[in-house]
Amino acid sequence: MAATLLVASFAVFGAMYLAPGSPAGFLLSGRSASPEALAAISARYHLDDPFAVRYLRWLGDMVQGDFGRSLTYRTEVSRLLADRLPTTLMLITMALCVVLVAGILLGRIAAVRGGAVDTTVLVATTFAVGTPSFVAAVLLQGLFAVELGWFPSSGTGDGLLDRIRHLTLPAVALALYLIGMLARVTRAAMLDAFDSDHVTSARGRGVPERLVIRRHVLRNALGTVLTTGGLIVSTLLVCTILVETAFSIGGIGQLLELSTSTKDFPTVQAISLIIVALFMAVNLIVDLVLPLVDPRVTLGTRGGTA
Known part of the structure; x- marks a missing residue:
């Protein structure tokens, strides 16, 4: 089960990044933004980090019960769940x-x-x-x-x-x-x-x-x-x-x-x-x-x- 969950976690994490669009575009709600603003958003949500780094950070947080912060509701995902x-x-x-x-x-x-x-x-x-x-x-x-x-x-x-x-x-x-x-x-x-x-x-x-x-x-x-x-x-x-x-x-x-x-x-x-x-x-x-x-x-x- 642990091995299957590990493989599933990689598939779940990677599949979202294959979808068109980006979280930064949603956060801007269609508004135009300067390169500096986009860089600030990417840095805040670690969107500019390499894929492996983002996955390992996310996996480590998940193991500790930290599901991250919702981009839509601006609150902790654990509270939503x-x-x-x-x-x-x-x-x-x-x-x-x-x-x-x-x-x-x-x-x-x-x-x-x-x-x-x-x-x-x-x-x-x-x-x-x-x-x-x-x-x-x-x-x-x-x-x-x-x-x-x-x-x-x-x-x-x-x-x-x-x-x-x-x-x-x-x-x-x-x-x-x-x-x-x-x-x-x-x-x-x-x-x-x-x-x-x-x-x-x-x-x-x-x-x-x-x-x-x-x-x-x-x-x-x-x-x-x-x-x-x-x-x-x-x-x-x-x-x-x-x-x-x-x-x-x-x-x-x-x-x-x-x-x-x-x-x-x-x-x-x-x-x-x-x-x-x-x-x-x-x-x-x-x-x-x-x-x-x-x-x-x-x-x-x-x-x-x-």
Whole structure:
């Protein structure tokens, strides 16, 4: 993880300097400036230092928790992240809960019931997978916020309950695509488990069907479902930028979009590296939990080593 973060930090830092324009041009807001003024701005923000020097200085500050100073907001990036990160984490948590509950439940129903129910779930999940998050955001806003007035169309609200109410539509818009994907993965994994020998043996011993589904089919399918956890979280982290912008939510997704358009290098680099770190942490957790859900992973590794 340390090596991957190091490579990612170099890519994040270097990519910003490949973009057209410059921070100095933004700071001047289109006004003309003398060479002396440009030199003063470059010296203040270390823009005239060699690339390697700027990268090593930035990396050293990041390790110490210093994300630099925002060029747009004229304040510390760490303060911006502290104000906005909790909102984004709450939105992602709500969306993840919706994805896990709805996705696994729909996949289980489709695999167990079959027939018309299975076809209905497949059609519904096809629609969900084919609907981008920003399209879902517009549709949900128009129906439940504008027409019905059940939920607010923007903002984050005050207090826990009001914040949950404000984040409900964004969470559903963020989760819709992933619900369809997870339902299909769960359905396919359970159908594959139904054909395994141990399920046939359990049925032959007279084990009740509900216990067969819970202990032998669903539990074996959870290993496949869990491996998609990294993909689900990474998709949530990326799509939250579009959803937060559509619903005017003051999270790090909207902050990243605004900072990118204004070439606020320190803010973009800090948020990008945090997203990479969160994605890696989720994959590490999945790798650690997977042997607990499916012991065959550990047994297979030991067998391969032997």
